[in-house]
Amino acid sequence: MKGTFLKDIMNLKGQMLYYAFVIVFFFAVGAITGNIYFYAGVSIFCGVVAPLSAIAYDEKDNWDKFALASGVSRKELAFSRYALGLSLFVPVWALSFVFFAIPSFRTAENLYTVLTFGGLGLAVMDAVLPLVFKLGVEKARTVYIVLVVAVMAFCVGAASLIGLAGGYVPLVACAAALAVGVIGLPVSAAVSLSVYKYKDF
Amino acid sequence: MNNISVRGMTKKFNDFTLGGVSFDVPAGSVVGFIGENGAGKSTTIKGILGLIAPNGGGAYVFGKPAASLSKEDKNRIGAVLGENCLPENLTLKEVSVVMKHIFTAWQDSAFFAFADRFALPRDKKIREFSRGMQQKAALAVALSHGAELLILDEPTSGLDPVARDEILDILYDFMQDERHSVLISSHIVSDLEKLCDYIVFIHGGKIVFAEEKDSLKEKYALFRGSAEELAALGRNAVAAYMRGDFGMSALVYRGEVPAGTPLERAGIEDIMLYYARGERV
Structure with a gap:
């Protein structure tokens, strides 16, 4: 791997370099406007875009054929995409906590937002990668864009409702999002492996 | 001892079926795999390398089923799979770093020696290479990790005669070790005629013949004459025939033709052409 x-x-x-620019830009926008959602949304984007680009290159370069013929296993090929996605998503998401160095950001709502987007970022990756393996990058790209937009819209709506509900609801919502993302990871990897296992190259 | 044995390999697609393909690649030999585009060469090679799951039969490499080859087994194979398979954004230096983690016996020095021999720049991205340079880079990778078996799918396709000759020279060198063997597919038959010990001909997804190259020359000949002269040879003598403006021409079995019949030597390309395009008796 x-x-x-x-x-x-x-x-x-x-x-x-482009990813770094986007991350810095949205971090600055979040810090200046006091709105953490901009940056949290970028972390979701980062978790999927890197493996998606890597798979697109591999499709063009016929890398999978070469790698499988050279002793790389189907499991290693599938899991390396998750490793790539996580290696970008986790640091970018973890950077969200730097916001809490600014006193005005130290609110329960912001903490719940960061944790919820952590779970949602993982969940999007969990959903998109098996689809990409099954359909190929071009067909899955549309699904990915629709999914990210839907998640963002859902987040904005859910955040408003949760904010109105108050009490323990925000905490439960962020715990649920984290649970879906984390538990979904091995499930998604198993589905991807099963897709790869029977795929002809 | 066979390095590859293909036994009744079948693979069904919507518009094509590979039907019961069987042949061997003995250790110490070069086997040319010929056939027109779309005949099933690449599908068979993918089956041998475990890239597709056959619907029936299968391939054995180093005596093991292709699907159960370990990383170590596959490291003993050097594969060049037609179109470029190396990451185009990488330079040769970067390719070498990656391959060090793919092949346990990766040899940097051998790789860069091949790169120098092929005049491939080390710091240029592969996407900036010409097609011939990309093929040479792929071959350099295949030859730089101690492979005993080379599986080459159309390695000379799209190359000029000089580049093709250079690649054939490298393969001659590789075959100096008698444990080594090569399965090479190509539709440029003249390349294979120089290099191969055995020829396997596939047409329409089925093997037409798998024989020693020299025995093919003894077995087949070309006959040219009128329709009446051709008919006089007898049905058993004619493998396939074609009608021309000035009479008939046929691929015939030397052993079945009456003594004294004027015949011409049949090259492998002729044999392939008659089987692929000729009419059967």
């Missing part, structure tokens, strides 16, 4: 992961990092190094 290390070889494939390294290859992905080298393949994407040109794009990393």
Whole structure:
């Protein structure tokens, strides 16, 4: 898996600068406006866009065929995409906690938001990767865009409702989002592996 | 001892069926896998490498079923799979770093020696290489991890004659070790005629023949004459025939033709052409 992961990092190094710019930009927007949602949304984007780009390159380069013929297992190929997604998503998401260094950000609502988006970021990755493996990048791209937009819309709506509900509801909602994202990860990986196992290259 | 044994491999697609393909690649030999585009060469090679799951039969590599080859087994195979399979955004230096983690016996020095021999720049991205350079880079990878078996799918396709000759030279060198063997597919038959010990011909998803190259030359010949002269040879003598503006031409079995009949030597390309396009008796 290390070889494939390294290859992905080298393949994407040109794009990393672009990702870094987007992350810094939205972090600054969040810090200036006092609205953490901008940056939290970017963390969801980051978790999926890197593996999606890596898979798009691999489809163009016929990498999977070469890797499988050279002794890389189907399991390693599938799991390396999750490793790539997590290696970008986790640090970007973790960076959200830097907001709490600013006193005005230290609210329960912001904490719930960051935790909820952590769970949702994982959940989007859990949903998108098996689809990409099954359908290919081009067909799955539309699903991915629709899913991210739907999640963002859902978040805005849910945040308003949860805010109105008050009490323990925000805490339960963020725990539920985290649980879905974390528990969904092994389930998603198992589905991806099963797709890869029977795929012809 | 066979490095590859394909036994009754069948794979069904919507518009094509690979039907019961069987042949061997003995250790120490070069086997040319010929057939027109779409005949089933790449599908068979994918089956051998475990890239597709056959519907029936299968392939054995180093005596093991293709689907159960370990990483170590696959590391003993060097594969070049037609179109470029190396990451195009990477330079050769970066490719070497990646391959070090793919192949347990990866040899940096061998890889860069091949790169120098092929005049491939180390710091240029692969996407900036010409098609010939990309094929050479893929071959350099295949030859730099101690492979005993090369499986090459159309490695010379799209290359100019000089580049093709260079690749054939490398394969000659590789075959100096008698444990090594090569399965090479191509529709450029002249390349294979120089290199191969055995020829496997596939047409329409089925194997037409799998024989020693030299025995093919002894077995087949070309006959040219009128329809009456061709008919006089007898049905058993004619493998396939074609009608031309000036009479008939046929691929015939030397052993079945009456003594004294004027015949021409049949090259492998002729044999392939008659089986693919000729009419059967």
